[in-house]
Amino acid sequence: MARELVAGIFDAESHWRDENLARLPAIRDKERERIVLAMDELMFPFCGSGDTLLTRFAMEDAHKAYLASIGFSFGHWVWEGEEASANLFQAMVSEPERDERYRAFDALSPFAVVPYTHEVIAKYGYASEVPRLETVKRVNSKIYSTWLTGNLLGESFGKPVYSAEELSMLGHSLLAEHGSVLIKDPYGVSGKGNMLLQSKASLERVASYIRKQEGEGKTTAFVIEPFLDVECDFSCQFDIMRDGSFHLIGLQKTLNRQFAYLGSESMDAEGRGALERAGYFDVLMQAANRLYNAGYFGPVCIDSMMLKDGTLVPIVEINARKSMGFINHRLDQVLETHGKKGFFTFRSVGFKERFDYEWWLDELKRHDILYPNRQGNGILPLSSATLFAGAAEAGTAAPEGGRLHKGRLYMTVIADHLPERERYLERMRHSFESKGGKWYS
Secondary structure (H helix, E strand, O other), X not given: OOOEEEEOOOOHHHHHOOOOEOOOOXXXXXXXXXXXXXXXXXXXXXXXXXXEEEEOOOOOHHHHHHHHHOOOOOEEEEOXXXXXXXXXXXXXXXXXXXXXXXXXXXXXXXXXXXXXXXXXXXXXXXXXXXXXXXXXXXXXXXXXXXXXXXXXXXXXXXXXXXOHHHHHHHHHHHHHHHOOEEEEEEEEEOOEEEEEEOOHHHHHHHHHHHHHHHHXXXXXXXXXXXXXOEEEEEEEEEEEOOOOXXXXXXXXXXXXXXXXXXXXXXXXXXXXXXHHHOOHHXXXXXXXXXXXXXXXXEEEEEEEEEEOOOOEEEEEEEEOOOOHHHHHHHHHHXXXXXXXXXXXXXXXXXXXXXXXXXXXXXXXXXOOOEOOOOXXXXXXXXXXXXXXXXXXXXXXXXXXXXXXXXXXXXXXXXXXXXXXXXXXXXXXXXXXXXXXXXXXX
16 A cells, blocks of 8 residues: 655645735734644544654654554654745755655645645655646635536525625625625635625725725735525535546534634434435535536535525535545544544633643543543544644743733544533533633633
């Protein structure tokens, strides 16, 4: 079996986005950006026997030992070159010499095709076949998913707008009809790049902000739509094979809040059957065929939703890459060997000082919180680098002014029912806060 180097970046959208596009108002959060860089450690479920995960930051040895003890054994390297740019593949290509360690692999398994992915494949002679970057950028744009929805289904809730004036005019029309308007950046993701407006004054402020950028030479491209009354969100993961065939991977129920992703769990047979009867998979196979004809092949995660009036919206966004849904599917494949499945989620945390992670895992085990506990359930922590991303080195002093370091803990919760899941999360919160940390809900 071919050995793969598993690597990539989670913030692919920012590398697909044209710098000349006008932006919505936003506040930059450098601590969040560092956490996102550390999320590459979440790709460990994609590693098979003989594969190695390359990450930007070190993972705790105790964390890797724990993952190996429950069936996730993988090689791991930390980037050792010059301080990497936001795009790790760019850093790999920029190194003047070929790193002999990387030559030991047969293929590169990226999270997404971003700039310099092709160059890394060529530099190390990998057998990986990936679609053209321009194709990937095109099909991941919300402009494309809006066009595709209208083309396949005859109508779409979203409408593309290409100027501040168009945004203002169509926005006022949506406000008058629906009382709200949602503006989407073509490459917005998980809470970034979406803006909900519910007044004419706020719409005009945003239009004025865009108009000013147009005056500086920026190009405008957004999707606007009414804010829909959603009953539930879900997503479908599939592969488009090199010959164009469709290979279904899984279905995930998705928990979102205020446009931000909060968690996933595999959909049960009843939910899948209901979608099949509604013709959902017919639409997705047509979408896969259009993507293939556009030049794309590889992993796809399509976000979908059911409205409270029973309307099925099969295509909300197209993510032509791997995704959290893919990760949770791989986690569940391993858990299934023990008759279990998990709820993939995360919590944003704050802490004063970096603490002993190995000692914390031992504490979670002693308190029957760590998976697998005596019932075969519990919480499976998935990340250590994102947890400590706010404190680069051990012993780093807390930020001034009483502020806390920012971190994020990814985990999957294995429980027999919802109340048990909530109890584990509450006990996890108590354990974390006993170290002086803050567990944000």
